[in-house]
Amino acid sequence: MEEAAARSTSGLTHNGRAAAQLEYPFEPPASDGSRVEIAPGIAWIRMPMPIPLDHINVYLLRDDDGWIVVDTGLHTDAAKAIWERVAAEQLEGLPIKAVLCTHFHYDHAGLAGWLVERFDVPLYMTFGEYYMMRMTYQPLPQQPGPAQARFLQRAGVPVETGHAMHEALLRDPFMPKEVPAFTRLHDGQVLHIGARRWRVVVGSGHSPEHACLYCEDEAILISGDQLLPGISSNVQVTPAEPEADPLQNWFDSLDRLATLAPHTLVLPSHQRVFRGVHARVQSLRDHHDGQLEQLTAFIARQPGCTTLEAMEALFRNLRSAMDRFLALGETIAHLSWLRFNGRVTRRLDAEGVYRFDLADAADVARSGGGAVEQTKNMGTRCG
Ligand SMILES: [Zn+2]
Numbered sequence: 001m002e003e004a005a006a007r008s009t010s011g012l013t014h015n016g017r018a019a020a021q022l023e024y025p026f027e028p029p030a031s032d033g034s035r036v037e038i039a040p041g042i043a044w045i046r047m048p049m050p051i052p053l054d055h056i057n058v059y060l061l062r063d064d065d066g067w068i069v070v071d072t073g074l075h076t077d078a079a080k081a082i083w084e085r086v087a088a089e090q091l092e093g094l095p096i097k098a099v100l101c102t103h104f105h106y107d108h109a110g111l112a113g114w115l116v117e118r119f120d121v122p123l124y125m126t127f128g129e130y131y132m133m134r135m136t137y138q139p140l141p142q143q144p145g146p147a148q149a150r151f152l153q154r155a156g157v158p159v160e161t162g163h164a165m166h167e168a169l170l171r172d173p174f175m176p177k178e179v180p181a182f183t184r185l186h187d188g189q190v191l192h193i194g195a196r197r198w199r200v201v202v203g204s205g206h207s208p209e210h211a212c213l214y215c216e217d218e219a220i221l222i223s224g225d226q227l228l229p230g231i232s233s234n235v236q237v238t239p240a241e242p243e244a245d246p247l248q249n250w251f252d253s254l255d256r257l258a259t260l261a262p263h264t265l266v267l268p269s270h271q272r273v274f275r276g277v278h279a280r281v282q283s284l285r286d287h288h289d290g291q292l293e294q295l296t297a298f299i300a301r302q303p304g305c306t307t308l309e310a311m312e313a314l315f316r317n318l319r320s321a322m323d324r325f326l327a328l329g330e331t332i333a334h335l336s337w338l339r340f341n342g343r344v345t346r347r348l349d350a351e352g353v354y355r356f357d358l359a360d361a362a363d364v365a366r367s368g369g370g371a372v373e374q375t376k377n378m379g380t381r382c383g
Pocket of ligand 1: 103105206207
């Protein structure tokens, strides 16, 4: 992402291959407050974003006495103006009655605080996403804190590069308003909105407790960033949870989506509404399998490599400090998955930098100094 996106945390950094078998049954709306009707009581609106990923899709669900807004757009004046237009012109004379955010990222929840205040309505989110939002939307300290400094050191990132990454995080143009209260969504919960029943389907890996909404009767999925037709959502390890295994969480979430009806109409947060859920799940699996293979081949060529070296092998054309920070987190996610699955070992060298070897070469690494960590069940593997 460009630096203008700063701490936008979406991190939708690479284009995964779009599955060839996808169908796009609707033309998208312009990012000006106009709407496309997906089905009676389900409207598709686009909010502009001043970053390379130039829009986010938001959806309106009609209840008997008002509309539920699903996701909000970035905290910008342009997005606020569009919401005013939508409220005045697109809601068939009914009010906005609630805001629901799929996850905490700025493009999805950045206007939640403004919307709940402006329209005096409740906010629905999962527990994990709400509290991640409260943590993330706090101002950062001027210098990297101890956990972040250690995270970067262990990855082999030079101090100056680490400072550049932190400065990119600090240059945050979209700092949202706080949201002081919420109503909790949880996995499996059924929301009755108008005549429809929407089941909350929680996924993880891109964010901690991402809510999708699935209407089984009509096979419609509001997928947030859990399933996008042509973008592979960023799956990253962050300094706050350095021993996490988000890639396994992501695979588990994809497995759940693969159980949905094959003809499901997917309403994603970016790009176009599509059909072809199973093909898209498979192409995302293939994308990550390819990254895992690339990393394994690189470690075979360069035993004892650092995370930073692995990142540079995996990601070309990183243009900004923010790109590099997101790529670093994604590289760690893949290295951790290989490690938790016994394919790679990690040891801490005398400089406090992690070194990676193929598991078969563990004996060699052990004799080279540094304690080889156990590969299985370390850290916080879930599921
Ligand atoms: Zn996101």
